Amino acid sequence: MEPSHENTAQNSIGEPTVQAASVGDRRALHDIYEATSDRVYRLMVRMVGIQDADDLTQQVYVRAFSKLSQFSGDSKFETWLYRLATNEALQHLRREKHRRTKELIVEPTMLATDHVEQDERIAMLRQALDQLDPELRAIFTLKEESGLSYQEIAQALGIPEGTVGSRLNRARRELRRLIDTPQ
Template identity: 45%
Template sequence: MNSPARAPTITEHELVARCQRGDRDAQRALYEQTCERVFRVLVRMTHSRDVAEDLAQETYVKAFSAIATFDERSGFSTWLYRIAVNEALQWLRRKSPTSLDPAVAASRSDPRHNGQNTETHLDVAAALDTLSPIDRAILLLRYQEGLDYRAISDVLEIAMGTVASRLNRAREQMRERLVDFNPRPEEKAGSMHPNRHVQEGESARLPAKRL
């Protein structure tokens, strides 16, 4: 018996082209392909699932409203990240500024010391909160989302040299605040890799699209 034929995989490029023609099914498919990544970045940027949900919805409303003008000079995902990160940065600028004192934020004890020679450390969320919003975005895009310097440069619309220098600074700041912040072998030459929690990010899905 012949197995049923699988439906052909539709590429992101094809979905974008169909969205530009007003295809709502293509919009839904493109949303489903990208929403978890967008939501994950927004949660890490804002430390609030509720805020991240609102910003994600705004991101997709803006993206699909402007998709007819998308010219593919950068990939769709890069363009979408740009919208999402800009939404997060605007939200961070609007909210009441709060400074996180590392001495106060370092309130959790490392359980591996079992009370002996206890060393306090910041958890990842608190450590990220000590970074500037731009540096936080660079760190997350590099290590959580796996973007290279050029893609991060495109997302944030800053020079690649600026990406590199700010990433180095963010790594140094994180290394000072976290116990488990060790380099991978391939990153040892002048770079540092954050611990697994930054890589894993948030796994929760967005609720059903409300576009």
Template identity: 35%
Template sequence: MEEERLLERCRKGDERAWAEIVNRYWGLAFRVAYRILRHKEEAEDAAQDAFVQVYLALPNFRHQSQFRTWFYRIVVNCALARLPPSPVELLDESQQVELVEGAHEDPEGIVLARERAQLLDWAIKQLPPEWRTVFVLRELEGLSYAEIAEVLGIPIGTVESRLFRARQRLRQLLKPLLGDG
């Protein structure tokens, strides 16, 4: 209810309401874009592009879906439009540290967790964009199959199929590297 009022205020040109929308959704936009693009500056640009598109399209948003779902769709499309033709860098050091904060306290455990995070990052980048996007939205963002289908405009069966293939490919890539087979 509060969000609907905020969106209505945005439609009427209220700059404070727009700033609140940006504050609420910037983290989500950057996180999704980064997980698809795996490059900080490109993710920031994709997030900014998404906010411009949202701002321009907001007068036409009719609540046929939740704002968050509509917003995800725009962010994903902006990120996919920026996918580079070549691989991008691994996570930088500060992001690796964030990923392993919950790891063992001993130095060896931290190093192993960091290496696994780098391997997972590398493996995710090897996925075709359509598999990577579904994997990111489900496994890293926690969206339901129905939400992913709505965000991407594809049937739930296609979501299931792409997610299955993404998981299968990740297992193929990671199993020999992690010494589990």
């Protein structure tokens, strides 16, 4: 299954669907994938770049579906899935000893009348994001791209909520510094 890479409604996965999927119900597994794959894919693009996003998205679902019995229900299913996805991305980045220049993603909703100027701003932000420490990038991406709350990010990454706030502030400061400093 390949993610459709289109915007979908952010429906929450219910407990009955997760329970059915955990015992191998193929329809429930499919429903989970369809409801969440676009958001997981976008997270992967932001974390590791478009080159590896498809493969890592698939790896996230292989891992998630094999570990469904470990989902305790203490948080939303999507929060648990984001934690798996973020961990998969961070492991991938750790395995990669060198940084690569990642392709710029421009979504149609981001296009403005002055394409060149906006493309330059997006490229600068993308380049700055690529230079951020992967854990700061994960927090920034989960907050700004995925719209998760501090509590959801804390649950997804297994860190205290206060740490989310301080790391998010550090990520924003570092991004400003990277953007303001000529390369």
